[in-house]
Amino acid sequence: MQIVSTLSDLRTARLSLDGTVALVPTMGYLHEGHLSLIRKAKQECRNVVLSIFVNPAQFGANEDLSKYPRDLERDLALVSPLGVDLVWTPTPEIMYPNGYQTWVEVEAMTRPLEGAMRPTHFKGVTTVVAKLFNATQPDKAYFGQKDAQQAAVIRQMVRDLNFPIEIIVCPTMREADGLAMSSRNKYLEGDDRKAATILFRALTAARSAYEGGERNAEVLRRKMREVLGNEPRAQVQYVSCADYDTLEELETINGKTLLSMAVLLGKTRLIDNFVLE
Numbered sequence: 069m070q071i072v073s074t075l076s077d078l079r080t081a082r083l084s085l086d087g088t089v090a091l092v093p094t095m096g097y098l099h100e101g102h103l104s105l106i107r108k109a110k111q112e113c114r115n116v117v118l119s120i121f122v123n124p125a126q127f128g129a130n131e132d133l134s135k136y137p138r139d140l141e142r143d144l145a146l147v148s149p150l151g152v153d154l155v156w157t158p159t160p161e162i163m164y165p166n167g168y169q170t171w172v173e174v175e176a177m178t179r180p181l182e183g184a185m186r187p188t189h190f191k192g193v194t195t196v197v198a199k200l201f202n203a204t205q206p207d208k209a210y211f212g213q214k215d216a217q218q219a220a221v222i223r224q225m226v227r228d229l230n231f232p233i234e235i236i237v238c239p240t241m242r243e244a245d246g247l248a249m250s251s252r253n254k255y256l257e258g259d260d261r262k263a264a265t266i267l268f269r270a271l272t273a274a275r276s277a278y279e280g281g282e283r284n285a286e287v288l289r290r291k292m293r294e295v296l297g298n299e300p301r302a303q304v305q306y307v308s309c310a311d312y313d314t315l316e317e318l319e320t321i322n323g324k325t326l327l328s329m330a331v332l333l334g335k336t337r338l339i340d341n342f343v344l345e
């Protein structure tokens with residue numbers, strides 16, 4: 069497993085990779101969700117490139133950039149048995165040197181949901197992912213369904229900018245009680261950790277209603293709000309029942325649909341979603 073930081077070392081290492089290349093972009097502090105992407109990538113491609121970069125451009129001014137958990141040694145120990153070929157750990161100065169001024173922006177799809185709460189977030193995501201794609205030239209890139217809007221926005225960017233890269237979206241890995249794994253779960257303590265299962269329970273209730281034949285999207289949104297309302301620690305930011313590809317809110321469900329939500333528990337912001345096929 070080669071570990072490189074500078075762009076010139078990355079290019080040299082990339083040139084030495086023979087056969088198909090998978091890219092798994094992450095911000096580090098890896099958990100089983102990230103590892104599931106790496107395993108899938110290794111099954112499908114000869115080489116796996118893992119990037120670890122806490123991207124300042126996707127954090128808002130009041131967000132947790134400086135507190136975002138980091139532990140490179142632990143991350144490397146977790147991935148070395150998985151057959152990762154190359155780990156790229158660029159610094160903010162490498163990605164955004166002085167005078168940096170080029171950005172990639174996806175329009176309508178980045179406005180609702182996460183984009184409404186975090187107005188500069190997706191501009192940072194699409195810019196860094198485009199840069200990661202250009203630098204590592206993968207055949208396939210792996211993302212988690214956990215960040216559903218991010219995956220949809222990246223699929224759109226790849227179509228719009230003609231990146232010759234296949235985007236693979238992998239299922240959300242969960243703790244035994246249903247909580248979606250996230251590097252930010254580390255912030256959840258005591259009662260907040262217990263309360264955090266409310267997202268999974270709200271999504272499950274809405275999915276059960278759907279499976280029982282309910283097709284009115286507003287009824288499903290109401291169902292999710294109702295369950296979330298039973299947890300006094302939870303402060304709801306949004307609940308959504310939207311078209312899976314366009315992320316537009318639905319009135320009636322008649323195709324692939326995304327149920328999603330963002331909830332604050334104390335200072336910790338959690339997102340989760342289910343896909344209705």
Ligand code: AMP
Nearest residue numbers: 094095096101211212214215240241249
């Ligand atoms: P992050 O390090 O949070 O930027 O995540 C890196 C990648 O891992 C993204 O594509 C995420 O969607 C994915 N990911 C994060 N959490 C999970 C999870 N619980 N299950 C599957 N994929 C995940």
